[in-house]
Amino acid sequence: MNYYRKTVGFLASSRIGRVMMLGIVAMLAFSLLADAANQRRGARVKSIVVESAASSEKAITAFSFAGLTPSVTGTIDQTNHTVALTVPYGTTVTDLVSTFTVSDGATVKVGSTSQTSGTTANNFISPKTYTVTAADGTTQDYTVTVTNAQNPAKAITAFTITGQQGTTTIDESAKTIAVTMPYGTDLTTLSPTVTITGSSVSPTSGTANNFISPKTYTVTAADGTTQAYTVTVTANTSLTIGVAYGGGIVAYILQAEDPGYEANVPHGLIAATADASSGIIWAVAEYQSTSVSETGTAIGTGSANTDKIIAQNEAGTTYAAGLARAYNGGGYTDWYLPSKDELNQLYANRAAVGGFGANGYWSSSEYTADYAWGQGFDGGCQVVNLKNGNCRVRPVRAF
Secondary structure, three states: OHHHHHHHHHHHHOHHHHHHHHHHHHHHHHHHHHHHHHHHHHHHHHHHHHHOOOOOOOOEEEEEEOOOOOOEEOEEEOOOOEEEEEEOOOOOOOOEEOEEEEOOOOEEEEOOEEOOOOOOEEOOOOOEEEEEEOOOOOEEEEEEEEEEOOOOOOEEEEEEOOOOEEEEEEEOOOOEEEEEEOOOOOOOOEOOEEEEEOOEEEOOOOOOEOOOOOEEEEEEOOOOOEEEEEEEEEEOOOOOOOOEEOOEEEEEEOOOOOOOOEOOEOOEEEEOOOOOEEEEOOOOHHHOOOOOOOOOOOOOOHHHHHHHHHHHHOOOOOOHHHHHHHOOHHHOOOOEOOOHHHHHHHHHOHHHHOOOOOOEEEEEEEOOOOEEEEEEOOOOOEEEEEOOOOEEEOOEEEO
């Protein structure tokens, strides 16, 4: 205590002491002023925090259908406040769950229904309005539109050419198509019928094309994507019994002992695809007991026989030979009633040719003035029948 009194006394009594005291007082005053300023600043900061306005941010910042495969992300237009999504073709849009994010503190409703991202389902058959409410209570509507993608299907499901042999082979994995045409077919002007799934095909169905080399057919889907198919058409290099050819079906191929045989060029008989009659007379009434001069029975004589019968009975389709000659299958006009031996070849190959009945068939070979040769296709027996009898007729032509 005595020390303190002495020190203060010294400071007060000396000039240097007084200066020192003034400095101490000034320092104390500055400290007090600084403390007061800090207190006022803290008060202002506290006031700002308390009085800060609620956020007005109310944007949809992301929108998707994460549950679809693949997931679909929407395109957001913040100027027009729209969200657009295109879902895969065939997607059911009546119960889709959206995943979305919005501004901090904002909430979302569709109508009066609160929306929870990844949970709430909606029917998007028509556009939906999503109302985003900011923390300050202001709102912003977003129109969400969902569109089903166009059909991506683009396949050739059928490809046929009139007169082809067998069925078309379509290899969907390799995108190739193979068609076989009969022996001797001109491949330069074929018009296929094309069936597709998709919007269009080029070349179009029914358009004539040259198939000497493979052709490309391109299918375009509704969504604009394309798929190319390579089409190869070939003609058989040899003839076999039972194949379609020359307006009918090959019924017989000439052998070395047959008239007209050529080793390097196939010849034979073509049968009509079906009977021309299930029962018709051999000659008209006027000539049913009149002989036709010198009809033959051998292979190769049927056409000449038919000419002779028609010359006697005159033109018409009320008798077997006239009906056979009138047939024009495949656009051909040289059909005739087969001879006895030619008819027998039809019987021998009846299974391959097809379409025969069990009853008797007429030949163009006369037996006598009153009778002509026929053949039963139930057992193959060749018999003679009165010319006024009714038998079936299967026209043939030679190649």
